[in-house]
Amino acid sequence: MLEALAVSIPIGKQAIVIGAGIGGLSAARALADYFEQVMVLERDTMPVAPIHRVGTPQAQHVHGLLASGLNALRALFPNFEQDLVQAGAVPLRAGLDVRVERPEFNPFPQRDLGWIGYSMSRPLLEHTVRQQLKGHRNIIVRQQCRAENVLATSDGGRVRAVQCENRDGTSELLTADIVIDASGRGNLTLALLKSTNRPRPEETVIGVDCHYTTALIAIPPTAPTDWKGVFTFPEAPASTCGALMLPIENNRWIATLGGRHGVSASGEWEGFLRYAKQLRTSTVYDAIKHCTPPERLPQFGFPESVWRHFERLPDLPIGLLPLGDAICRFNPVYGQGMSVAVQEASVLHRLLNARSALGDPLVGLSAAFFQEAVPLIEAPWAIAASLDFIYPQTRGERPANIEGAHKFGRALNRIAARDPAVHKLTIEVQHLLKPRGALLTPELVDRVQAEIAAVC
Numbered sequence: 001m002l003e004a005l006a007v008s009i010p011i012g013k014q015a016i017v018i019g020a021g022i023g024g025l026s027a028a029r030a031l032a033d034y035f036e037q038v039m040v041l042e043r044d045t046m047p048v049a050p051i052h053r054v055g056t057p058q059a060q061h062v063h064g065l066l067a068s069g070l071n072a073l074r075a076l077f078p079n080f081e082q083d084l085v086q087a088g089a090v091p092l093r094a095g096l097d098v099r100v101e102r103p104e105f106n107p108f109p110q111r112d113l114g115w116i117g118y119s120m121s122r123p124l125l126e127h128t129v130r131q132q133l134k135g136h137r138n139i140i141v142r143q144q145c146r147a148e149n150v151l152a153t154s155d156g157g158r159v160r161a162v163q164c165e166n167r168d169g170t171s172e173l174l175t176a177d178i179v180i181d182a183s184g185r186g187n188l189t190l191a192l193l194k195s196t197n198r199p200r201p202e203e204t205v206i207g208v209d210c211h212y213t214t215a216l217i218a219i220p221p222t223a224p225t226d227w228k229g230v231f232t233f234p235e236a237p238a239s240t241c242g243a244l245m246l247p248i249e250n251n252r253w254i255a256t257l258g259g260r261h262g263v264s265a266s267g268e269w270e271g272f273l274r275y276a277k278q279l280r281t282s283t284v285y286d287a288i289k290h291c292t293p294p295e296r297l298p299q300f301g302f303p304e305s306v307w308r309h310f311e312r313l314p315d316l317p318i319g320l321l322p323l324g325d326a327i328c329r330f331n332p333v334y335g336q337g338m339s340v341a342v343q344e345a346s347v348l349h350r351l352l353n354a355r356s357a358l359g360d361p362l363v364g365l366s367a368a369f370f371q372e373a374v375p376l377i378e379a380p381w382a383i384a385a386s387l388d389f390i391y392p393q394t395r396g397e398r399p400a401n402i403e404g405a406h407k408f409g410r411a412l413n414r415i416a417a418r419d420p421a422v423h424k425l426t427i428e429v430q431h432l433l434k435p436r437g438a439l440l441t442p443e444l445v446d447r448v449q450a451e452i453a454a455v456c
């Protein structure tokens with residue numbers, strides 16, 4: 001439950017959010033309790049229906065929402081879950097409804113782990129969040145409005161305005177007490193740091209060279225009944241070909257075929273099917289081979305994951321806060337980005353609540369924010385990095401003892417296949433509900449070591 005449902009003390013007149021993606025919309029909700037007006041600037045035309053828009057090209061591909069992200073959205077928007085279901089999101093019982101095919105397990109044991117998640121297109125998710133904001137009269141989403149510059153006071157110490165270009169081409173200066181850069185790229189934040197003589201943040205980069213090709217397919221009446229979705233992992237490191245196919249609204253599958261390091265599925269249907277046929281199992285191919293070909297198969301290349309370490313800078317201009325992908329772009333394969341962005345918005349809300357009675361609540365806000373956001377990012381980043389470096393072509397600093405970590409992971413999976421409690425724990429960690437340390441209890445480490453010894 002949000003802190004502000006109890007008390008909210010106004011902090012300022014106008015908050016500006018750049019970008020109406022998942023991070024920006026969630027941040028707007030967090031700000032709405034503390035600022036008289038929250039203006040969200042979005043360069044796109046916002047569709048009235050849950051359909052694709054150009055500003056988020058990634059939204060045409062499969063977008064899983066982790067349980068931690070769902071929880072954070074529920075906390076920000078009390079009606080979120082019910083509205084999502086009403087809009088057509090497909091409930092999935094964790095551990096049971098998605099057939100997970102790993103090299104040693106085809107499939108991994110399917111069992112009900114006790115909670116429900118939802119599967120839907122990214123446009124539907126975003127649309128549902130936009131609908132939630134309608135209940136907040138002080139939030140204005142200004143569409144076809146491109147933020148061009150964030151301006152600081154003459155001493156560079158504090159943000160004061162955002163310069164934007166409106167749909168008719170006119171330029172406008174909007175004053176702001178706080179500016180959240182949820183533009184995905186974060187270029188305006190970098191430009192402001194430069195113009196106020198601050199250094200650029202250091203970056204950790206992992207070159208993953210992922211490639212996605214996606215088909216939206218009407219689910220045929222002959223679809224298997226023992227699964228609703230399927231996740232086919234590649235035989236790593238020999239192959240990078242994998243697939244994730246999930247059910248979404250309007251009785252469709254969203255099927256994404258992925259590859260890495262130069263391997264990718266074709267953007268035409270025959271080639272797409274050929275790639276599906278070459279996957280480690282025939283599950284996806286068998287399910288889609290007789291389906292009606294979609295009109296188009298969008299593709300997306302994701303060269304590298306990038307984490308900008310704003311937390312290492314001596315300071316940021318007071319009132320400036322990057323959020324979501326503007327801080328960290330995760331490898332999409334692990335489905336973490338949206339969930340982390342929403343959790344960051346929840347952190348923002350909590351901090352505004354805790355600081356609202358201070359003389360100048362915005363002084364020190366960014367430092368306090370990064371203190372909480374960094375651990376939120378660290379966990380998914382480490383999970384992704386460990387798995388990315390299974391491939392020798394992955395670029396960047398390999399985590400220490402990565403071979404040991406992979407051996408540990410494989411043994412843990414074997415235990416999870418046999419033991420429902422361990423299965424549940426691994427999925428909770430993957431969904432960022434529990435810290436990675438939960439997998440390192442002395443008892444579990446002993447069991448994993450015994451498993452490793454037994455296999456050697």
Ligand SMILES: Cc1cc2nc3c(=O)[nH]c(=O)nc-3n(C[C@H](O)[C@H](O)[C@H](O)COP(=O)(O)OP(=O)(O)OC[C@H]3O[C@@H](n4cnc5c(N)ncnc54)[C@H](O)[C@@H]3O)c2cc1C
Binds near residue numbers: 054145323
């Ligand atoms: C192929 C792919 C698949 C993915 N799959 C998943 C997944 O399964 N699960 C998951 O959780 N995450 C996934 N992600 C990551 C997810 O898309 C991002 O983490 C998430 O969208 C970040 O939200 P955001 O609000 O920071 O940025 P975005 O959602 O990208 O939103 C940025 C917004 O800012 C607007 N904008 C940009 N510049 C300006 C400007 N100057 N002025 C005004 N508006 C501007 C854009 O139009 C856009 O609407 C995937 C990413 C990719 C690339």
